[in-house]
Amino acid sequence: LLDVWGPTAIGIGDDAAILDVPAGERLVVSTDASIEGVHFHREWMSAEQIGARAACAALSDLAAMAAQPRGLLLSIGLPSDWRGELVDIGRGVARIAASLECPIVGGNISGAGELSLTTTVLGSTSTPLTRSGVRVGDIIFVTGEFGGSQAALHALESGAGLGHNGARFMEPTPRVAESRWLAGRGARAAIDVSDGLRADATHLARASKVSLVLNAAAVPRVAGVTIPEAIASGEEYELIVAFRPDERPDVDGFAQRFGISLTAIGVAVPMGASAVELTNISDGDTAGFDHLA
């Protein structure tokens, strides 16, 4: 693997890797697993894609905190019939890590009965975003479009192949640069969408002890996806971000810079009976979220 990783891998060879956190910054760390038969099936994607997807999922947690990636550790449980794919798996991890300037600083390969990739990521930032920073009155934004990941998954499960949303499932993009841009412009809280927009908005609301009123029809969707599908679609790795009403980010500047949308979809209100209240969820209704736009 070290041959494949080349300069992406640093400091491997000791019992542990040594890293320096920039002065004044805090360390942010997260771990994520990708397991055969649970998170992916062998026939669905290539070994390279399995590696890339595991790295994307883990690094997205750093994006949620607005942290700059500083290092990735990969622990692989490798069954004997996957041994020939090890280099391709590593290549996929390294491609994503390199695209975010994240060095691979450690790893572990072990025999196993099923393929598993456990990816631990370290990042740093002076101002981490958390889930608990939303305040009443804050405007809730989302990055990008929703529904593509689940649409691709359903296409795979039905045997129809990946379809036109394949890239959304195969290679979600951790919104690292986007998150740091948003954090630098007043974002108060964030979460990445791994369980689905509705579910993760609920996590955000609960951690912040507020309720969120979201206009489901305002959530940007990929073509062919219904509103209920869009808000349920998991593993999107887009961000939900909160801003003070008087500190709204420049959505046009964001779109221009990153090539994806930044969309207001709701507002935080005092904690009520439900953590997230969705309006306009009926699929026919595609009205915008005018009073917040």
Added chain:
Amino acid sequence: LLDVWGPTAIGIGDDAAILDVPAGERLVVSTDASIEGVHFHREWMSAEQIGARAACAALSDLAAMAAQPRGLLLSIGLPSDWRGELVDIGRGVARIAASLECPIVGGNISGAGELSLTTTVLGSTSTPLTRSGVRVGDIIFVTGEFGGSQAALHALESGAGLGHNGARFMEPTPRVAESRWLAGRGARAAIDVSDGLRADATHLARASKVSLVLNAAAVPRVAGVTIPEAIASGEEYELIVAFRPDERPDVDGFAQRFGISLTAIGVAVPMGASAVELTNISDGDTAGFDHLA
């Protein structure tokens, strides 16, 4: 799990944990996996012991670097028939973490076909020990006694039960305090013994570009273990440490403080044909390593 972990777990609930590395210290990080059928068998030990052992193995890598543990992340691949054991696994991890004052800062639980525990540990130190610091003339020491881990494993495999070396296998002790004591008294390089004394001495020699001449008969052994068994025994999690000849550590003070031995077993010489040359390996010969004692 959070109920079981109590105050041992901190900062869990966001996408990633936030940690602070003390000013002037460097971050040390390592990951280790423990997989059912590879590293342990269900009938060999309790769920609590499986958790404790995984934590021990991971934290030993911090000991090898003389780093103070600062945080542990646990990713569990949990088959449905292990669900009832989750709390006990977590309890075992927490007990070891707490004994080393290491907070549990993150984790992940995922469905899986086989039980796997991937443990990532973070530590910090201003002066990390590495494998590459041994210089010609340095004296090589080991902590503790060898052979117990493998003896217990063989007893388990033969169906005889754990035997009197059970604790050595079930719960190796990461030599964190010992390593920091040694690093503070001039230790130049270290490695922990996971593959066996001979194998890990080879790793140390290669990384340092020296050869090591080791007196196999001087290696402290648990009762009933032969010299070849002692130097082959893996998962001992004792340390091999190098000191300048004029900076020998106080072995009596070490033994008094930690209740285990610190023993000179060899010397570093210019790199030769073999990375490690073992003398007195025949089992009958139990002469000490007098010219170094």
